Amino acid sequence: MTHEAMEAGLREGSAADADRPLRIALLTYKGNPFCGGQGVYVRHLSRELVRLGHQVEVIGSQPYPVLDEGEDLAGLSLTELPSLDLYRQPDPFRTPRREEFRDWIDAVEVGTMWTGGFPEPLTFSLRARRHLRARRGDFDVVHDNQTLGYGLLGDVGAPLVTTVHHPITVDRQLELDAAGSRRRRASVRRWYAFTRMQKRVARRLPSVLTVSGTSRQEIVDHLGVRDERIHVVHIGADADLFSPDPSVPKVPGRIVTTSSADVPLKGLVFLVEALAKVRTEHPAAHLVVVGRRAEDGPVAQLIERYGLEGSVEFVKGISDAELVDLVRSAEVACVPSLYEGFSLPAAEAMATGTPLVATTGGAIPEVAGPDGETCLAVPPGDAGALAAALSRMLGDPGLRERLGAAGRARVLEKFTWARAAEGTVARYREAIASAHRSAPGPDARPDRSA
Structure with a gap:
């Protein structure tokens, strides 16, 4: 077969396959939407991919992904790929019983935990490779949701596309900056040792998706x-679910935020400090945090120091409908993060028409938009600026109405999960076509001249 004939055949095949439904394996080592943005990504992207006509099999470990159900989602399924679940509640950092060990990967998982490291990206990738190779031919494309483990290098049975929301090295540096002792810094370095593996793996990946231009530059750097x-394939909000509802009454002084973990990255300490300042002008101001309350740590200490026990409430495990109504009921939504690779909470709050105060950390401005047009923007890590913006918003109903309407319009134009799914499928097809072009032709013969 001539080179020209092969190229013609590839073009014809590509044209014929342009609309063919795909069989997608979506990998996630941490996929529960109540544990952070990676789980939210898997849930909403998988749903919209199926609505486009594709088959999606989510392959994940504990905490297992929560997927949507419905008559239009028959092509969506979950395959559990269990770890030893070493960080489960109520006994995190547990030592498994002897009979729980199944193979050498389990031994690696426990040994890494015992020595202060975080094993899950590596061990999930090894289990996923074994699983995918045993099912060669079942999938047209494999989509990894930021595992970046050694097991996903090489042959995984189908072309690989990888999403990197943002480099975890950013989280590592922020925690090192906040560490108050040499011992704490050593502990942080050991916990984040897996980021060295992720760097090595990322450099060898053929196709990387990310959620913002800021994250793109961070991945390069x-x-x-x-x-x-x-x-870049922007993600977004479920604009049908996160929508305005005038029947939900606003609670005077309510500020709502989302914080999946009490870590420096999320900036919750600055929001608590800002709340104390805001209450001197607006005594009704109070904060509802969607997330788990840490019994000790910087946030708990600040709440006690400022006497805010009755003004800061934590809620967790609420339903989608309860979350949406909570955001709708707030006079202001706030994203105080020092850095975000995208910020789903910002997009979701804006989609409800709730006015937003947000920092300019990382990619947040890409989502929230210009200061004074679609949000009020403040520098990250500045409790005084945060307090001033919150006070301004709480004291100006007209500003809240204007920014709330403009925020929803911005989300509808730029950030929806349907758009994200379409953009992701385009990258899948490019990866498949690239794999076909690089595959040896049917007449290829090994070179025996050496």
Whole structure:
């Protein structure tokens, strides 16, 4: 077969396959939507991919992904790929019983935990490779949701596309900056040792998706991935679910925020400090945090120091409908993070028409938009600026109405899960076509001249 004939055949095949439904394996080592943004991504992207006509099998470990159900989602399924679940509640950092060990990967998992490291990206990738190779031919494409483990290098049975929300090296540096002792810094370095693996893996990936232009640059700078291999596909809000509802009454002084963990990255300490300042002008001001309350730590200490026990409430495990109504009931939504690779909470709050105060950390401005037009923007880590913006918003109903309407319009134009799914499928098809072009032709013969 001539080179021209092969190229013609590839073009014809590509045209014929342009609309063919795909069989997608979506991998996630941490997929529960109540545990952070990676789980939210899996839930909403998988749903919209199926609505486009594709088959999606989510393959994940504990805490297992929560997927949507419905008559239109028959093509969506979950395959559990269990770990030893070493960080489960109520006994995190547990030592498994002897009979729980199944193979050498389990031994690696426990040994890494015992020595202060975080094993799940590596051990999930090894289990996923074994699973995928045993099912060769079942999938057209494999989509990894930021595992970046050694097990996903090489042959996984189908072309690989990887999403990197943002480099975890950013989290590592922020925690090192906040560490108050040499011992704490050593502990942080050991916990984040897996980021060295993620750097090495990322540099060898053929196709990387990310969620913002800011994250794209961070991936180049922190992980060393070549710019041409990285593609931005914005994610967004479920604009049908997160929508305005005038029948939900506003609670005077209510500020709502989302914080999946009490870590420096989320900036919750600055919001608590800002709340104390705001209450001197607006005594009804109070904060509802969607997330788990840490019994000790910087946030708990600040709440006690400022006497805010009755003004800061934590809620967790609420339903989608309860979350949406909570955001609708707030006079202001706030994203105080020092850094975000995208910020789903910002997009979801804006979609409800709730006015937003947000920092300019990381990619948040890409989502929230210009200061004074679609949000009020403040520098990250500045409790005084945060307090001033919150006070201004609480004291000006007209400003809240204007920014709330403009925020929802911005989300509808730029950030929906349907758009994200369409953009992701385009990258899947490019990865499949690239794999076909690089595959040896039917007449290829090994070179025996050496």
